[in-house]
Amino acid sequence: MNTKSTSQAHRSDDPERPRGRDDTDTSRSSHSSRPSGDSRGSRSSHSSDDSGNPDRPKAPRHGKGGDDVADDRPGPMDVLRQARAQLAELTGMTAESVSSFEQTEDGWALEIEVMELARVPDTMSLMASYQVDLDSAGQLTGYRRVRRYERGRADAHRQGGR
Template sequence: MSNTSNTAKTQNARTAHESDESEEARASTDERPSPMQVLRHARTQLAELTGMAPESVSSFEQTEDGWILEVEVLEIARVPDTMSLLASYRVELDPEGELTGYRRVRRYERGRADPHRPGGR
């Protein structure tokens, strides 16, 4: 009977260990922020640094080094609103979603469309 008892204990220990490993795998996956969490946190961080409220995210890409976003920001409010100045900021984040750098890549009036540019940029 002790063999049967030891076999059952070994199987239970193995099952518990496998369960712990799968929970650890889920936990490490859960530690990475979701794309929506990254977007929200990036907007908050950019607003804190620039003092300007982001209006939208026009580009979002996960890279080997983290994330790259293009965020549209209201720089100068004017009346009428179509004359307000907006800017696009390229925002770089590490894999955890913490801002590592940003720069303004263009500035434009709200009501103005971009002229066609070769290469899409």
């Protein structure tokens, strides 16, 4: 008669338990190879193993061929990178941050912060927020400046980036 409790039977040092892919980090190549019927969560307790190995390719989460996306739309990080690069090319100003980001029916809408005029001290530099619209493929379709402000001043009348 087996008197082991359920928690003891699932311990990784149990000699009767077969070693699975969660017991060793060398057998896991990506999350996309996991069968769709796998009942385990998408994140394991071994997720820190990936950060120590910079040579290991990361599994794609969005984009072409990914399990999470049904069409050819780029993922959110790709859209952010494309929007910043395209706005910089059109305006000649480098995007400092993205303060608002949302998916729309037609594509994506972002609010990007840029420095328009550098001043000393830096808290007096003139900043601007640009509303940027992109199509579903991540191509910029339009932009406009929606506000201009000094970097060091709080914006009391606006909340949540809109």
